[in-house]
Amino acid sequence: GENVEQHPSTLSVQEGDSAVIKCTYSDSASNYFPWYKQELGKRPQLIIDIRSNVGEKKDQRIAVTLNKTAKHFSLHITETQPEDSAVYFCAASPPGYSTLTFGKGTMLLVSP
Amino acid sequence: EAQVTQNPRYLITVTGKKLTVTCSQNMNHEYMSWYRQDPGLGLRQIYYSMNVEVTDKGDVPEGYKVSRKEKRNFPLILESPSPNQTSLYFCASSFELVGNEQFFGPGTRLTVL
Numbered sequence: 274g275e276n277v278e279q280h281p282s283t284l285s286v287q288e289g290d291s292a293v294i295k296c297t298y299s300d301s302a303s304n305y306f307p308w309y310k311q312e313l314g315k316r317p318q319l320i321i322d323i324r325s326n327v328g329e330k331k332d333q334r335i336a337v338t339l340n341k342t343a344k345h346f347s348l349h350i351t352e353t354q355p356e357d358s359a360v361y362f363c364a365a366s367p368p369g370y371s372t373l374t375f376g377k378g379t380m381l382l383v384s385p
Numbered sequence: 386e387a388q389v390t391q392n393p394r395y396l397i398t399v400t401g402k403k404l405t406v407t408c409s410q411n412m413n414h415e416y417m418s419w420y421r422q423d424p425g426l427g428l429r430q431i432y433y434s435m436n437v438e439v440t441d442k443g444d445v446p447e448g449y450k451v452s453r454k455e456k457r458n459f460p461l462i463l464e465s466p467s468p469n470q471t472s473l474y475f476c477a478s479s480f481e482l483v484g485n486e487q488f489f490g491p492g493t494r495l496t497v498l
Contacts, residue, residue, distance in 0.1 A: 274444065279427075305484045316475060316489040317428065324484075362427060370482035371435060372443060373418070377427040 279376025296363035305366040389490035408476030417459040421472040
């Protein structure tokens with residue numbers, strides 16, 4: 274089955290800095306890669322996703338890039354704010370979209 | 386309001402005592418799934434259902450059962466809970482398959498003594 278590795282496990286930045294979280298996946302056939310944000314004590318929520326026919330996608334301060342050759346994808350957050358502090362999970366889904374395999378998560382701490 | 390609900394939200398039980406965690410969604414979603422979240426392990430898929438009467442195993446199905454008799458409900462059953470099933474459980478649903486946004490329930494924190 275699919276295996277998703279996520280790094281780093283924790284990331285501390287100053288407000289206004291950029292943050293980058295990286296994930297690698299094992300199944301070259303995977304073609305859907307969402308990112309979820311989980312605030313403390315809350316449920317995960319989708320923040321952005323990308324499909325394998327796209328190399329990059331942006332939504333305001335958030336962007337995701339995908340390198341299918343290297344089998345890795347990354348989340349980029351610019352101009353970080355304290356409310357960006359949360360655990361971020363990457364995930365991958367194989368063709369057929371029947372299952373979703375998550376990475377272990379990255380705790381992002383943004384200090385004022 | 387569109388939502389996924391789970392009950393109970395918190396449960397403390399003892400080894401071997403059968404329990405059911407309910408999950409219900411009001412968005413007419415075909416796809417429903419159960420995940421467990423453990424520190425350092427992220428979210429792991431237990432079971433999923435692509436439609437009524439269609440269920441399949443995820444990555445960690447041992448010790449769990451599910452059923453999908455109605456489109457809106459997807460209960461998780463622990464026939465004989467053990468301490469290693471102590472975890473935070475999330476139900477999620479999406480339109481069609483996982484290639485669409487998964488809407489998560491509020492979570493159920495289960496402790497098995």
